[in-house]
Amino acid sequence: MVIGNPPYGAELSKKEKSIYKKLYPIGSSNTAQLFIIRARQFLYLNSTNCFIVPKSLAYVSTWKNTRENIKDNLTLLIDCSKAFEHANLEMLIYLINEKSKIDSYKTASFEQRKYLTKVNKTLISLFEIFPLGVKDEELNLGIKIRKNIGEKLTDCGKHIWGDIFYKEIKQEKSDFKVLGGKEIQKYFIKSKPKGFISKYLTLSIKSKIQENSILLQRIISCVSGERTAICGSIIEKDKERYRVVNTIHQIVCKPYLSNRLILGILHSKVLNWYCYAFVFAKARLSFQFSGESVGRIPLPKLNDKSLCNEIISLVDKILETKALDSNSDTSNLESKIDSLVYKLYGLNSEEIKIIEGGEK
Known part of the structure; x- marks a missing residue:
């Protein structure tokens, strides 16, 4: 098991960025993303990685390749909102399990202290994000709106x-x-x-x-x-x-x-x-x-x-x-x-x- 709160936004030199770009070809030198990819390299069959990282993982375009990297093994996403008092960032907790591909993940709210719904991973491509912190009825309504569009x-x-x-x-x-x-x-x-x-x-x-x-x-x-x-x-x-x-x-x-x-x-x-x-x-x-x-x-x-x-x-x-x-x-x-x-x-x-x- 690999658990942690990786550094995000740490400054890297040009040389370090060049090295990490070759080691981790995800199109980003964001240190939190680098730690996510590195953590997976430590995992064996049925082992687990759990990190608390910026909510950007769920929807920001520069995190898209990292989403693609973990989505098949994603089992849980917890919306933590603004978890740390002195950090001007919203956070989430993700859990991945290094076993055969899983067709859905659970999402939960840290504020509400409860599990909300199960998200089928086909919806990741529909919404182009990791749906996070939504209830069953919200998810179903979102699907209806997204599918019933003109353009x-x-x-x-x-x-x-x-x-x-x-x-x-x-x-x-x-x-x-x-x-x-x-x-x-x-x-x-x-x-x-x-x-x-x-x-x-x-x-x-x-x-x-x-x-x-x-x-x-x-x-x-x-x-x-x-x-x-x-x-x-x-x-x-x-x-x-x-x-x-x-x-x-x-x-x-x-x-x-x-x-x-x-x-x-x-x-x-x-x-x-x-x-x-x-x-x-x-x-x-x-x-x-x-x-x-x-x-x-x-x-x-x-x-x-x-x-x-x-x-x-x-x-x-x-x-x-x-x-x-x-x-x-x-x-x-x-x-x-x-x-x-x-x-x-x-x-x-x-x-x-x-x-x-x-x-x-």
């Missing part, structure tokens, strides 16, 4: 991070207003920009706001540390007066897709619940939109034009209301959007209760 978010248009020109940003008024992630709020843009830049500064196309686009905070956070909160808005009036930095994730929707429709879906309770549970493995700190995470987000089928048009109309009303007063209460309109998006995903009343219960 993934990555397919709805072009995804662009803003440009990098922080050193050129000034606080004195100039030709263009600069926006960063903090200026993007749910359905509105803060009145005070990040700063200003001159029109004589040469920037790439990434800095410009495109037609039919959505501006999202690239760094995603959780509300009260409990659930994912995607945050975005739309700028159409005088958009040429703005430039954006790379803390903004811009989606340029395809011509046949309304940016208002996609924005309404992205802000819905069901999609944020799904992202929390099955894109970011119930992580409660911050994470970001990336090529891989965007590719895991399922959009519903958009065949019901009546429902889609209702969502577009409601989003229009919210944007207009927030433009007049960003402090306006639009919760009633947002609740109506939630109800319509539930219908797009084909959810029944019991399934909605699972999501609404998870919002508390």
Whole structure:
């Protein structure tokens, strides 16, 4: 048996990285991942390895090869959340047994001190993560949402991070207003920009706001540390007066897709619940939109034009209301959007209760 709490994020010299890259070809020099691979080399038939490691193992793209390395022998995953008081990381405990391949693993919650469900390993390829800390009913609902999709978010248009020109940003008024992630709020843009830049500064196309686009905070956070909160808005009036930095994730929707429709879906309770549970493995700190995470987000089928048009109309009303007063209460309109998006995903009343219960 190999048990431990391996070092993570330890600094390695270039020489050490080169050596470990050859010894452990997993595409990463993260020391926790190196220890995981090394631990397996000590295991014999029916022996066990149990480590407490960053929750990144469950969902982060740079840990993908390590997930592949251990998944066949994985028997248990425990969600430990923020296990150590002075460590700014969420953790999990994994247990692998070096015997013949196992077709499922158990997942449990350290906070709740109980076993939650058994996860069939075919679901790892479906969700592209290690589902972690979910109950039976959550897992079944996640499967339904993931399988009953029109396309993934990555397919709805072009995804662009803003440009990098922080050193050129000034606080004195100039030709263009600069926006960063903090200026993007749910359905509105803060009145005070990040700063200003001159029109004589040469920037790439990434800095410009495109037609039919959505501006999202690239760094995603959780509300009260409990659930994912995607945050975005739309700028159409005088958009040429703005430039954006790379803390903004811009989606340029395809011509046949309304940016208002996609924005309404992205802000819905069901999609944020799904992202929390099955894109970011119930992580409660911050994470970001990336090529891989965007590719895991399922959009519903958009065949019901009546429902889609209702969502577009409601989003229009919210944007207009927030433009007049960003402090306006639009919760009633947002609740109506939630109800319509539930219908797009084909959810029944019991399934909605699972999501609404998870919002508390």
